[in-house]
Amino acid sequence: MKMEPETADFIIIGGGIAGASAGYELRETGKVVILEKECQPGYHTTGRSAAIFQKGYNGGDPALHALIKASEDFLRNPPNGFTSHPLLSPRDLFYITTRENAGALGKLRHNLSEINVGITLLDHQETRQALPHIAEEYQDSALREQDVADIDVSALHEGYLRAIKSSGGKVISNAEVKNLRRQKGPWHVTSTQGEFCAPIIINAAGAWVDQIAEMANISPINIQPLRRTMALIDIPLDIQPAKDDWPIVMDAAEKFYFKPNSGKILITPADQNLTVPCDAQPEEIDIAHAAHCLEKATNMAVNKIDHSWAGLRNHVADGHPVVGFDPQEDGFFWLAGQGGFGIKTAPAMGRITAALIMGHSLPQDILDLGLKEDQICVGRLK
Numbered sequence: 001m002k003m004e005p006e007t008a009d010f011i012i013i014g015g016g017i018a019g020a021s022a023g024y025e026l027r028e029t030g031k032v033v034i035l036e037k038e039c040q041p042g043y044h045t046t047g048r049s050a051a052i053f054q055k056g057y058n059g060g061d062p063a064l065h066a067l068i069k070a071s072e073d074f075l076r077n078p079p080n081g082f083t084s085h086p087l088l089s090p091r092d093l094f095y096i097t098t099r100e101n102a103g104a105l106g107k108l109r110h111n112l113s114e115i116n117v118g119i120t121l122l123d124h125q126e127t128r129q130a131l132p133h134i135a136e137e138y139q140d141s142a143l144r145e146q147d148v149a150d151i152d153v154s155a156l157h158e159g160y161l162r163a164i165k166s167s168g169g170k171v172i173s174n175a176e177v178k179n180l181r182r183q184k185g186p187w188h189v190t191s192t193q194g195e196f197c198a199p200i201i202i203n204a205a206g207a208w209v210d211q212i213a214e215m216a217n218i219s220p221i222n223i224q225p226l227r228r229t230m231a232l233i234d235i236p237l238d239i240q241p242a243k244d245d246w247p248i249v250m251d252a253a254e255k256f257y258f259k260p261n262s263g264k265i266l267i268t269p270a271d272q273n274l275t276v277p278c279d280a281q282p283e284e285i286d287i288a289h290a291a292h293c294l295e296k297a298t299n300m301a302v303n304k305i306d307h308s309w310a311g312l313r314n315h316v317a318d319g320h321p322v323v324g325f326d327p328q329e330d331g332f333f334w335l336a337g338q339g340g341f342g343i344k345t346a347p348a349m350g351r352i353t354a355a356l357i358m359g360h361s362l363p364q365d366i367l368d369l370g371l372k373e374d375q376i377c378v379g380r381l382k
C-alpha cells in the first residue's frame with residue numbers, strides 16, 4: 001500500500017547551520033521538517049569551520065559586516081534555555097604583514113575604520129610584545145581587532161535543532177532528497193526516508209544547492225564550492241604547549257591564519273580550490289603549504305602534523321549570500337552562498353529568511369546597519 005506523504009508548512013533541505021537557523025526562526029510560524037542526507041546534520045561545512053567571530057571579515061566588506069553585526073546580540077546573549085554554554089568566548093585577533101606588504105595592513109586599517117570596526121595599530125615594540133613568536137619580518141607593526149571571539153559552533157547548531165524539535169518540528173537524518181516536483185500547488189519531495197509535501201521548500205543544501213534546483217527544473221545560481229584546508233600542528237618542544245589564551249594571527253591579505261587549539265596550532269593556508277560538491281578531503285600539497293606558512297610567519301619549526309581536514313566554502317560570483325524566493329518558481333526559497341562567514345551570520349540570515357517567507361521586507365534593524373536587499377537577493381544572479 002502506498003503511504004501518504006508527510007505534510008509540513010516548510011521543508012528545509014540541508015541540516016547545516018543555514019537550514020537550522022531558518023528552521024529555528026520559522027518554528028513557531030508552522031511545522032518545520034529538515035531533511036539531511038548525512039547521518040548527522042553538521043557533517044559537511046558546518047562541522048569544519050575555524051569558528052571565528054570577527055566583524056572585519058573579508059577585508060571589511062560592508063554587507064557582510066552588517067550581517068555579522070546583526071547576529072552579534074543573539075550570539076552574545078542567546079535566549080534563555082537556548083544553550084548551557086556561552087556561544088562566544090573572547091579571543092584576541094592580530095593582523096600581521098611583512099615589510100614589503102605593509103600596504104595591505106594600511107588598506108585593511110582604512111577599510112575597517114570606514115565601517116567602524118574597533119581597531120588598534122601596534123608599533124614595532126608593541127607587536128614584539130604582543131606576538132613574541134612572530135618572525136622578525138612581520139614585526140614592524142600589527143593591527144588588533146576588538147571584540148573578536150571563538151564561536152561554540154556545536155552549541156549554536158544544537159541549540160537551533162533542539163528548539164525546532166521542541167516546537168513540534170522534525171530533523172530527519174539519512175534523508176537524501178532525490179526528487180522534487182510541484183503537484184497541484186504544494187511541493188512533493190522524495191527522499192531516502194520517504195515522501196514529504198509542503199507549500200514552501202527552503203534550499204539550504206550548501207555545496208549542493210544547484211543540484212537541488214536542477215531536480216525542480218529551476219535555473220542555478222552557479223554556486224562555487226571552494227575547498228579550504230585546516231591543519232592541526234604539534235609545536236616545538238621548546239615552546240609547547242600552545243597556550244589557550246594565544247590570539248588568532250591573520251595575514252592582512254588573508255593568505256593564512258592560525259590560532260591555538262587544544263595545545264596545538266590550527267592553521268589554514270587560506271586555499272580556495274574550486275571543486276565539485278563532495279565530502280572534501282585535504283590534499284598533501286595544501287597541508288605542506290599550511291606548514292610552510294606557519295614556519296615562515298613564526299620562529300616555530302613544524303615537526304609533525306597532528307591532523308588535517310578540509311571543508312567547502314560555497315560562494316556565488318560576488319561573494320555575498322543568496323536569500324529569497326526564486327523569481328521564476330513559487331514556493332522555492334534559496335538560502336545559500338555563505339562562504340566563510342555562515343556561522344557568524346547565521347542568526348541574521350535566519351531572521352531574514354523568516355521575514356521574507358512571511359512576506360515582510362528585511363528586518364529594519366538590519367537595513368539600518370546598511371544592508372541592501374539587492375546585495376543578497378536571488379534576482380541578481382538570474
Ligand SMILES: Cc1cc2nc3c(=O)[nH]c(=O)nc-3n(C[C@H](O)[C@H](O)[C@H](O)COP(=O)(O)OP(=O)(O)OC[C@H]3O[C@@H](n4cnc5c(N)ncnc54)[C@H](O)[C@@H]3O)c2cc1C
Binds near residue numbers: 013015017048310
Ligand atoms: C575551513 C573553513 C573555515 C570556516 N571558518 C568559518 C569561521 O571561522 N566563521 C564562520 O562564520 N564561518 C566559517 N566557515 C563557513 C561556515 O562553516 C559555512 O558558511 C557554513 O557552515 C555553511 O553552512 P550551510 O548550512 O550552508 O552548509 P552545510 O553545513 O554544508 O550544510 C548543507 C547540508 O545540506 C545537506 N544536503 C546536501 N544535499 C542534500 C540532499 N540532496 N538532501 C538532503 N540534504 C542535503 C548536506 O549533507 C549538508 O549537511 C568556514 C568554512 C570552512 C570550510
